[in-house]
Amino acid sequence: MSAPSSDAIFPVPASWQRRAWFDNAAYRRDYQRSMHDPQRFWAEQAEHLDWFHHPTRIRDVSYGPEDIHIRWFEDGVLNASVNCLDRHLLERARKAAIVWEGDDPAESRTLSYAELHAEVCRLANGLKSLGICKGDRVTVYLPMVPEAAVAMLACARIGAMHSVVFAGFSAESLAGRIRDCDAKLLITADEGMRGGRRFALKANADEALKRCPSVQACVVLRRTGGEVAWLDGRDRWYHELVDHQASNCEPETMNAEDPLFVLYTSGSTGKPKGVLHTTAGYLLAASLTHRYVLDYHDEDVFWCTADIGWVTGHSYIVYGPLANGATTVMFEGVPTWPDASRFWQVIDKHRVSIFYTAPTAIRALIRQGDAPVRATSRKSLRLLGSVGEPINPEAWLWYYNVVGEQRCPIVDTWWQTETGASVIAPLPGAIATKPGSATLPFFGVEPVIVDEDGRVLEGECEGRLCLRDGGPGMLRTLYRDHDRFVQTYFSACPGLYFTGDGARRDKDGYFWITGRVDDVINVSGHRLGTAEVESALVAHPEVAEAAVVGYPHPVKGQGIYAYVTLKANTQPSDELRNALGQWVRKEIGPIAAPDQIQWASSLPKTRSGKIMRRVLRKIAAGDTTDLGDTSTLADATMVESLIDGRRTIA
Numbered sequence: 001m002s003a004p005s006s007d008a009i010f011p012v013p014a015s016w017q018r019r020a021w022f023d024n025a026a027y028r029r030d031y032q033r034s035m036h037d038p039q040r041f042w043a044e045q046a047e048h049l050d051w052f053h054h055p056t057r058i059r060d061v062s063y064g065p066e067d068i069h070i071r072w073f074e075d076g077v078l079n080a081s082v083n084c085l086d087r088h089l090l091e092r093a094r095k096a097a098i099v100w101e102g103d104d105p106a107e108s109r110t111l112s113y114a115e116l117h118a119e120v121c122r123l124a125n126g127l128k129s130l131g132i133c134k135g136d137r138v139t140v141y142l143p144m145v146p147e148a149a150v151a152m153l154a155c156a157r158i159g160a161m162h163s164v165v166f167a168g169f170s171a172e173s174l175a176g177r178i179r180d181c182d183a184k185l186l187i188t189a190d191e192g193m194r195g196g197r198r199f200a201l202k203a204n205a206d207e208a209l210k211r212c213p214s215v216q217a218c219v220v221l222r223r224t225g226g227e228v229a230w231l232d233g234r235d236r237w238y239h240e241l242v243d244h245q246a247s248n249c250e251p252e253t254m255n256a257e258d259p260l261f262v263l264y265t266s267g268s269t270g271k272p273k274g275v276l277h278t279t280a281g282y283l284l285a286a287s288l289t290h291r292y293v294l295d296y297h298d299e300d301v302f303w304c305t306a307d308i309g310w311v312t313g314h315s316y317i318v319y320g321p322l323a324n325g326a327t328t329v330m331f332e333g334v335p336t337w338p339d340a341s342r343f344w345q346v347i348d349k350h351r352v353s354i355f356y357t358a359p360t361a362i363r364a365l366i367r368q369g370d371a372p373v374r375a376t377s378r379k380s381l382r383l384l385g386s387v388g389e390p391i392n393p394e395a396w397l398w399y400y401n402v403v404g405e406q407r408c409p410i411v412d413t414w415w416q417t418e419t420g421a422s423v424i425a426p427l428p429g430a431i432a433t434k435p436g437s438a439t440l441p442f443f444g445v446e447p448v449i450v451d452e453d454g455r456v457l458e459g460e461c462e463g464r465l466c467l468r469d470g471g472p473g474m475l476r477t478l479y480r481d482h483d484r485f486v487q488t489y490f491s492a493c494p495g496l497y498f499t500g501d502g503a504r505r506d507k508d509g510y511f512w513i514t515g516r517v518d519d520v521i522n523v524s525g526h527r528l529g530t531a532e533v534e535s536a537l538v539a540h541p542e543v544a545e546a547a548v549v550g551y552p553h554p555v556k557g558q559g560i561y562a563y564v565t566l567k568a569n570t571q572p573s574d575e576l577r578n579a580l581g582q583w584v585r586k587e588i589g590p591i592a593a594p595d596q597i598q599w600a601s602s603l604p605k606t607r608s609g610k611i612m613r614r615v616l617r618k619i620a621a622g623d624t625t626d627l628g629d630t631s632t633l634a635d636a637t638m639v640e641s642l643i644d645g646r647r648t649i650a
């Protein structure tokens with residue numbers, strides 16, 4: 001076993017060069033073609049989709065500086081649900097489309113392509129009976145059950161846009177996301193199940209809907225049978241809605257650039273942004289990367305452990321795999337329940353061959369030792385994937401050596417809600433890997449690294465990661481806020497899309513993502529804006545001011561560190577600290593609760609009143625040897641007292 005070193009190179013195994021879709025020469029050839037003749041390259045790739053009308057206008061993209069627009073396959077006509085369902089019915093009607101593994105290991109369910117098609121059509125008809133039409137928004141607030149995928153596809157079938165909200169978000173967060181897009185309908189469940197415990201959904205939905213006048217109906221799935229309050233006239237049981245519907249529903253004809261969904265994600269400022277994806281480009285990017293990066297072949301069983309509430313769940317539980325006619329595993333539970341072998345047991349139970357998870361899960365499992373892994377066979381596995389945050393070389397090597405027994409290549413896939421699908425990632429038959437590097441760009445993607453002034457750097461370098469082209473999967477706008485779209489992504493480096501991440505390029509041209517350079521933190525692979533957590537904290541009656549930063553956390557990647565200044569007559573106490581934690585859970589959701597709260601008599605600011613986050617980040621990380629230039633601080637002694645205060649925190 002090699003020592004943990006990020007310089008190690010893992011060549012492509014010979015068997016993979018023969019079997020995978022691309023070897024190195026083919027990757028290089030097609031990458032060049034995708035750059036030099038994008039119209040022809042993408043016209044060919046577009047034939048992976050089923051069209052009602054094939055596109056003739058392939059690519060019309062400008063990242064500015066003047067005109068900013070992204071349009072792909074503009075005159076094509078198709079339906080995403082037809083691509084994920086109907087086109088497989090001839091050859092794969094009885095093939096498992098979704099294998100659902102419940103939180104309880106005794107519970108599982110399989111839906112064939114024929115069954116999934118019928119379910120989707122019934123719900124689509126049900127939605128129509130409630131008055132939902134093409135272009136309407138439907139918010140989906142469901143646990144990890146097959147009906148979540150059914151709901152997404154039913155929306156796609158009738159041309160409604162779905163907006164899936166992670167079931168761990170609070171009533172407040174749900175309400176904000178419903179209101180932002182004026183959803184007409186909410187689909188939720190009585191409760192969810194995770195790690196042996198129930199959690200409320202309908203109760204949160206009731207709370208949220210008090211403030212959401214646009215919602216005319218609430219469809220409720222019975223998951224646990226838990227008690228729920230009921231508003232006659234508004235609330236409808238899912239099973240009653242779909243029971244008498246026909247299992248056929250004529251798909252809506254959609255233009256390639258008609259919206260498919262909106263998905264809210266955190267940015268460095270303000271409230272979450274509604275990232276908008278359209279039909280054809282997104283679907284093609286998700287399905288191509290699922291096929292080529294995750295090396296999907298017909299006989300594979302594919303498992304992505306993400307939640308449907310995040311983009312990874314959208315692209316690699318639902319759209320990518322189903323567009324490719326794959327068997328996709330959907331897991332309701334958590335990696336450590338009933339015990340730390342659960343992931344590996346599920347792999348054995350369903351003979352999973354391709355497994356895609358997040359570094360935070362790997363790090364949490366490393367802590368449990370090798371025995372829970374070794375207790376299982378995992379012989380069905382042939383490829384491992386990683387997504388969501390930088391994977392540290394130690395975690396990479398454990399994943400490779402212990403989980404994959406040095407037999408399975410690892411694909412570290414870098415991408416974002418905004419890019420829709422993987423954009424920097426190895427093709428496993430083509431590209432030698434290095435632990436901790438996402439390696440090279442996918443077809444059609446041109447990453448560039450720029451310095452702080454926006455100048456493009458060449459060769460070996462480190463700086464901010466931008467894209468000169470992100471391919472067909474890129475977001476088209478922020479829902480109803482095109483100015484913010486332009487401002488957020490295209491103003492930092494004119495002519496380029498700015499990702500918010502830092503990156504290094506090594507001598508082989510490989511990319512190493514160094515993490516966010518903006519005020520977004522990545523907690524266990526969940527994206528959070530420090531501004532959101534701060535505004536939740538200052539909404540508490542005892543809080544005068546708050547500053548939130550990320551700090552290195554051994555399992556979560558980054559933890560949330562909050563500096564809190566209390567109102568004049570409030571005394572700090574452990575009770576108040578706990579109360580603030582509870583408060584943030586209620587305002588945003590459990591994922592946003594601070595790991596550490598430090599009381600601060602005041603916060604370090606420049607003379608112009610800007611909080612010096614750079615200093616706060618260093619103090620939180622316990623790294624105070626070089627705080628950089630603090631000469632612009634209005635009050636320099638305060639930094640000393642913050643450093644003292646840091647020592648009192650564990």
Ligand code: WTA
Nearest residue numbers: 387388389390412413414415416417513527
């Ligand atoms: C981070 C998740 C390093 C990055 C798909 C990005 C990664 C943010 C990786 C997007 C990776 C994702 N290596 N960092 N392989 N994958 N990230 O929108 O900071 O939830 O900007 O999309 O996650 O998070 P999002």
